[in-house]
Amino acid sequence: MTLLYPSFLWFLIPLALLLWSSSRKLIHLVHLIILMLLVLSLARPVQEEALQEASIEAKDMIIALDVSYSMKATDISPTRYDFAKETITALLQANPGDNIMLIAFTTNPLLLSPPTTDHTLINIALENLNPEFILTKGTSLEKLFKRLSLMKTGHKNLILMTDGGEEENLDKLTTLVQNADISLTILGLGTTRGTTIENKDGSLLKDKDDNLVISRVNPLLETLASSVSGTYLTASNTVQATADEISDTLQKNENEAQHVQKMQRHYLELYQLPLGLALLLFFMVHTRAVKYLLILFTFLGVQAEASMLDNYHLNLAYKSYKASDLNETKKQIQQIKVRSLQSQMVLANTYYKQRAFKKAIQTYKSIRSTSPKIKQQLYYNIANAYAMLESYDKAKIYYTKALQLGEDPDAKHNLHLIALLSDQKSADLGIAHPKSQDSSSSKSESQEETKESKSEDEPSSGSGGGGESQTQKEQEKSKLLDAGNQEQHPLGSKVYELINKGYIREKQPW
Structure with a gap:
């Protein structure tokens, strides 16, 4: 249980002082208790329930961040990359309700x-991106615009933060932007004079002919923005001023807000309990039907006590689950008399994290719900558990059931992997594992790269392929997390592998 407006509890201090110093007359004590119960009702006690999907109004934006080697240049302090990164953080704070996608x-x-409208997730992804692991040095706006044109998201508001690299084909870029239905805002990072780039060892970067590399902002960027009726901006003196300029530009474009789907937490209101108790006490003091009200109060009190105890244990179970104290979680769930959907889901997820997959499957299957979304979630979790048991045929069945209830890219991707694993199991060609829902932040790119990659049985989380020992396989299996796990992890090696793809064959690395 939690309070939505805990500040009202300050009113309990003067009431408590009055209760302590007042006369010992029963009616005075009861009146003070009634006032305390009313204050508690105003504080809005609630019980947190499971996340549910809701439709909200938000503008769709795409932020594309150039992470090429030239972004290490220091003509913009501290570096072009750091300045862009801090600008994104300020931009997220200035647009808290907008639906934003981040691309590197x-x-x-x-x-x-x-x-997503959960900008905390974007900041986590941004913080976990380490430019030191990026080997590619070039900048390809052409590939970026081609990838955006493949996204079936309708009109796109693109904020492009880059120094432009060595792009030269203006006509091709203009055509790509127009075909992709993009409203373009460019933040040009760098100066026209340019600067040298320092290596890790302190030496200056040189090309293959041993000439110093001078990195400048590409003048093509301003021309491109003009040719597509976009906006071209340069870095201001401060990060905040730059973010404000971008926000003002977006505001001037008067982009209409769209309805987007977002997972929101819903609450079970409990204010009725202290309010009802206050009313009962009032009528008991000021009416003659005391004995009837006392019977009613006793009946409601027993029910309320049982409900509040169950909520109390469920809340403790949630806390211990988040703290990875799984034994305590099971202990608290066992003390709940009336099992709810939330408590059963927590218990099943606990079994899953303890690698008791058979018990997890049994618990998931015992949960009953008429909600298609919840059913889809259950089928997905059951399929993941069967996959961990290497019961690939059963995993296929439940991934298919999940997909029958609605579109689910994770389930589709995992079904593809399970099909490969099922074929390869007898030949002992290696092992790969399906993504958990926590890896959804990179699932779209991983699916596309999987089609292009020769090693299609490798998941986006970066787990290894064939030739593993049994111990390594068990370690890789542990990476498949349950849907309720909200822990954040650094970007895996697969992310950098996808960014660095083809770096050896770069033709214009600067």
Whole structure:
């Protein structure tokens, strides 16, 4: 249980002082208790329930961040990359309700965060991106625009943060932007004079002919923005001023807000309990039907006590689950007399994290719901558990059931992997594992790269392929997390592999 407006509890202090110093007359004590119960009702006690999908109004935006080697240049303090990164953080704060997608690109673009209004997730993805692991040095706006044109999201508001690299074909870029239905806002990072780029060892970067590399902002960027009726901006003196300029530009475009789907937490209101108790006490004091009200109060009190105890244990179970104290979680769930959907889901997820997959499957199957979304979630979790048991045929069945209830990219991707694993199991060609829902921030790019990659049985989380020992296989299996796990992890090696794809064959690395 939690309070939505805990500030009202300050009113309990003067009431408590009155209760302590007042006369010992029963009616005075009862009146003070009634006032305390009313204050507690105003504080809005609630019980948190499961996340549910809701439709909200928000503008769709795509932020594309250039992470090529030239972004290490220091003509914009502290570096072009750091300045862009801090600008994105300020921009997220200025637009808290908008639906934002984050893409990092060099020679290859990669989705870091899918469209979301939860900007904490975007900041986590941004913080976990380490430029030191990026080997590609070039900048390809052409590949970025081609990838955006493949996204079936309708009109796109693109904020492009880059120094432009060595792009030269204006006509091709203009055509790609127009075909992709993009409203383009470019933040040009760098100066026209340019600067040298320092290596890790302190030496200056040189090309293959041993000449110093001078990195400048590409003048093509301003021309491109003009040719597609976009906006071209340069870095201001401060990060906040730059973010404000971008926000003002977006505001001037008067982009209409769209309805987007977002998972929101719903609450079970409990204010009726202290309010009802206050009313009962009032009528008991000021009416003659005391004995009847006392019977009613006793009956309601027993029911309320049982309900509140169940909610109390469920809340403790949630806390211990988040703290990875799984034994305590099961202990609290066992003390709940009336099992709810939430408590059963927590118990099943606990079994899953303890690798008791058979018990997890049994518990998932015992949950009954008429909600298609919840059923889809249950089928997906059951399929994941069967996959961990290497019961691939059963996993196929439940992934298929999940897909029959609605579109689910994770389930579709996992079904593809399970089909490969089922074929390869007898030949002992290696092992790969399906994504958990926590990896959804990179699922779109991973699916596309899987089609292009020769090693199609490798998941986007970066788990290894054939030739593993049994111990390594068990370690890789543990990476498949349950749907309720909200822990955040650094970007895996697969992310950098997708960014660095083809870096050896770069033709214009600067």
